[in-house]
Amino acid sequence: MYLRSLAPVKEYLVVLLDVYSRTHELDEQSIGAVAARLEARSSSVRYMGMLHEYLDVADVGGAEHVLALGCGTGVEVRELIRRPDFHGKVTAIDISAELINRAKAFAAQEGRGERVEWLVDDAQSLNLTTAFFDLVIAHTLVSHVPQPKRVLQEAARVVRPGGTVIIFDGDYATLTFGPDREMDERIITALITNPRVMRTMPHLLRDVGLELADSRGWVLTEIGRADFFLAALQSFSVLLPKTGVATPQEVEAFVASQREASEKNTFFAGYNYYALIAKRPL
Template sequence: MVMLDVYSRTHELDERSIDAIAVRLEARSSSVRYMSMLHEYLDLIDFGGAEQVLALGCGTGVEVREVVKRQNFHGKVTAIDISAELISRAKALAASEGLGERIEWLVEDAQNLNLTTGVFDVVIAHTLVSHVPQPKKVLEQAARVVRPGGTVVIFDGDYATLTFGPDREMDDRIITALIANPRVMRAMPQLLRDVGLELADSRGWALTEIGRADFFLAALQSFSILLPKTGVATPDEVQAFVASQREACEKNTFFAGYNFYVMIARRPL
């Protein structure tokens, strides 16, 4: 089976594609609704007693910087991503906010970590498992490197619910191009159990924009570059779709949305 998901292949992409992905990832930090989800689930974690936090698939490091800025967290974060270019950009963004000294940046595959067993108090996979070829391997690695009694946090979208209005055909093309595992969060309770972790808490959200777009504008901007890369649509088809969505936003007739979930698990003592 050929995996189209461009986010799973950031270590292989050209600079223009990486630029589009980096802009898309970083734009999330300016979305009030997106950041409220991040802050809500971070509030559920006991960072006060955490000395070592691991962030898997960190991208441009939006969630990493938010962890470091938390008032009750005084430890360090190890942040990994499979893309050396995204790590470089994440490192520069953190340094620009004066956060670099508390973050170690590593180029690693979250499915096969070269990290010591049982050393992290908290492991976070933020919008990662929907993109990797083998999500269970990420969970196995997280369960291995977290200490007994430690916390594993999985946050991701349920991309089977992704929609841009009534055109289901384009929804399906977008999911095929950008999401390897659109339903993985529905399987997460069982997957956590399978790797020896105990589900302790969870939350769910619907991020929907009706009338006008904010969060989804950056996604639309990236589609013109990323979707043709996978062959799911021609450049002309994508440009026409993006133009129609921008027009809907201007007319106050825009509609898009999908669900997000977080699941918080513990490694038994």
């Protein structure tokens, strides 16, 4: 058993709009939109290709105990379990009990839940013992949490000496849906707490005692026709008005214009992704 005693209730003096940072507080419609968006990423060949690449670099075959932080609907967890070179077990945590329930259901549907323990917990203050895990993965988490350095401190604490920590996330300051920069900024404000956090990641890793071992970078763009971004656009209709960054009418007009651009083969959207692979020194 590797649970430690429960920590005091955590309080952050930060006012957040980012709906992905407070999934444990969202209404049913909003959490449904978030879950649909997270799960839709699994159907994108290009998106999943990034996941496969960083798992290949990390050499997960030797990992017996893996921790997935902020697992959402469990896309990366199920992909890890599918790998023929991985024979270990996964502890998957998320701050949202509803997302954990959905992740469990998706894994059960695929018959892949037996090697996963699903926990509701806060990645900024984990109720897990020190130096237990061989591999810790934070997949699109640090851009959303109020205190990303706390996530890294906890990852460095729970990974064993010689173990690996992978941070994968977007550089959302590069997000664009064509020339309308004003709407880009509204989207970033509504959905991202730390749009530039990956630019500071090498410093943060060093600060918490982890050594950068490798890295990867990608530009995910769609020009002409939309695919990956269609699910994002669908989620905007629900999520953006909830934060107050735009009226329902403004969002619907924007989403309609983007879908029309895709139909006309004039769509343009993209942003950068990065994966940093770090080691805890022996």
